[in-house]
Amino acid sequence: TVLVEQPIEVHRRPYPFLKQHVKEQYAKIAEWNSASIEYLFQSVNPLVVNEAQRQINEIFDGSVPATLVTVHIRWGDKNSEMKLATIKEYLDACKAIIGGSWATTPQHIY
Known part of the structure; x- marks a missing residue:
C-alpha cells in the first residue's frame, strides 16, 4: 500500500508544454509553406512577374x-x-x- 500525503491534482487544461509544442508546430508549418512557395516561384520568368505586377497595379491601384x-x-x-x-x-x-x-x-x- 502506498500512502499519498497530498491529493493528486487533476489537470483540466492542457499542460503548458503542449501549448508551446503546438506553437512550434504552427511555426514549422509556416516555414514549410513559405519555403514551398519560394521553391515554386523561383524559376518564374521575370517577364511573367513584371506582367503580374502590372496587372495588380492596373486592377487594384497598386495594393491588393x-x-x-x-x-x-x-x-x-x-x-x-x-x-x-x-x-x-x-x-x-x-x-x-x-x-x-x-x-x-x-x-x-x-
Whole structure:
C-alpha cells in the first residue's frame, strides 16, 4: 500500500508544454509553406512577374484588398468528366468561407 500525503491534482487544461509544442508546430508549418512557395516561384520568368505586377497595379491601384478571394473556375475540358458547378455555387461557397463578414465588409471575388 502506498500512502499519498497530498491529493493528486487533476489537470483540466492542457499542460503548458503542449501549448508551446503546438506553437512550434504552427511555426514549422509556416516555414514549410513559405519555403514551398519560394521553391515554386523561383524559376518564374521575370517577364511573367513584371506582367503580374502590372496587372495588380492596373486592377487594384497598386495594393491588393485584404478581402480578396480568388476562385479558379476550370470549366473547359472538365465537362466531359463531371457535372460542372455553376457560378452561383461558387459564390455560395465563397460566402460560406467568408462567413458573417460577407454582409458587413466589401468583398472582392475574382
